[in-house]
Amino acid sequence: MPERGHRNIPGSLKQPLADFKVGVDNAIFSVDTERNRLLILLVKRQDEPFLGQRSLPGTLVRQGESLEDAAYRILAEKIRVENLYLEQLYTFGGPGRDPREDATSYGVRYLSVSYFALVRFAEAELIYQTTGDVAWYPIEDIPKLAFDHERILQYGYQRLRNKLEYSPIAFEVLPEVFTLNDLYQLYTTVLGENFSDYSNFRSRLLKLGFLCDTGIKVSRGAGRPASLYRFDSKAFAPLKDKPLVFI
Amino acid sequence: MPERGHRNIPGSLKQPLADFKVGVDNAIFSVDTERNRLLILLVKRQDEPFLGQRSLPGTLVRQGESLEDAAYRILAEKIRVENLYLEQLYTFGGPGRDPREDATSYGVRYLSVSYFALVRFAEAELIYQTTGDVAWYPIEDIPKLAFDHERILQYGYQRLRNKLEYSPIAFEVLPEVFTLNDLYQLYTTVLGENFSDYSNFRSRLLKLGFLCDTGIKVSRGAGRPASLYRFDSKAFAPLKDKPLVFI
């Protein structure tokens, strides 16, 4: 507990510094384009505290490991995936956010650096230890989560909605090729029905010029077959810091 | 690489966890409306490492103290201010970012949670221990900084530019009452000359209805006197999640 007798750390004599373990928790989102559902990856905890309860996949940071490395490691333990979008979300570090703080008498604090990730549903292969270990949950149907992970999840959901408006993250969750309707459905399921009319959404995005028509047509049930498009990141580059490209 | 044989802390047997000290570093911005300069608060370090070099004001988190509390504490040590805008910026935590990690044989890591702050230049009173201890630096003229603080500063500067476009943070750095020209100058100094024509900027913002004319006129040198305006946060509330209000 007591922390003293050194030169370097200011304020250390009267006010002891906290010692931390640092965890990384991932809010991993995906979209099932077939069923039009926004999904979040949850695991069932194998350890105390909160044994058996659902949580975001997380891990504690190891010696010599960067935060991002830890985020990639825990993700790779739960899911096999080709492409992956990952960015830091927020850091939660108040005292008392982890029951292990009370359990040990050392007064170690547990801080969580959360990451926001997007994967393609069809590409992502879940890695089970036991069945039901890892699973996708639709965003409207999330069970009670361990720790403060509900808050992290909400934070990630908000980030997703914000970024859809000005950044091309939609193409990180959509399949490599997709119809314009797939794209539109993604936006409506995440952002709500009333953000734009389908026809206008189409022409706006096509005019921007970063969607290439592959020429391939797909027929899904009744109606005229739709063209499959591909996102051209080179053509998007000049729009990178333009605000509100997608809305 | 193989991962096995333990119950509580995953990976702890073969792969020891890192122990952390957590620091908080503040990127505190202000604007001198008289001289039209964007300013950042720097301190001269009183301790090793980097003794005597400039850095962002920072501190290590104490026992029982939240991250935000630590951010407020270090800010209050350097500056006396009425109003303050503060939000979390980013967390830097890679191994090797702090020389103290090598100095101790314990392998303690130093993680930095950075905060982004805005204060009003005229309200903010610097607190000196020795002269030149704490000082405002114009953003175009930043000396070499300790640690990875240049990166944190750049990150904060980017956040400032982004938020100016869709959030009313301008009114956190401007004085309580200000002319429309003050507001315009702030935007041009931060965002560059060519973001909008003055006349159009004026009419757009006035039409939005959250700037109230106080009726008071000020004359600054030649030219017709300008009205002093005040930001009405209640009138702004409905625009809170509308994108791109200010550009």
Place this chain on the structure above:
DNA sequence: GACATTTTGGTAAAAATTACTATAATTAAG
């Protein structure tokens, strides 16, 4: 008093958004 300077209010042209219509290409039903 003439003139430069700055604020303020405005307007016409251009551009973008919106609401809507029409047509094409397919499946499903009878």
Place this chain on the structure above:
DNA sequence: CTTAATTATAGTAATTTTTACCAAAATGTC
């Protein structure tokens, strides 16, 4: 096989917003 229903795509006219200016008002300066 014909017709209807369905979905994709193209386009258009009305509306709104943005843009590039212009002119008048109110001050300081020479």
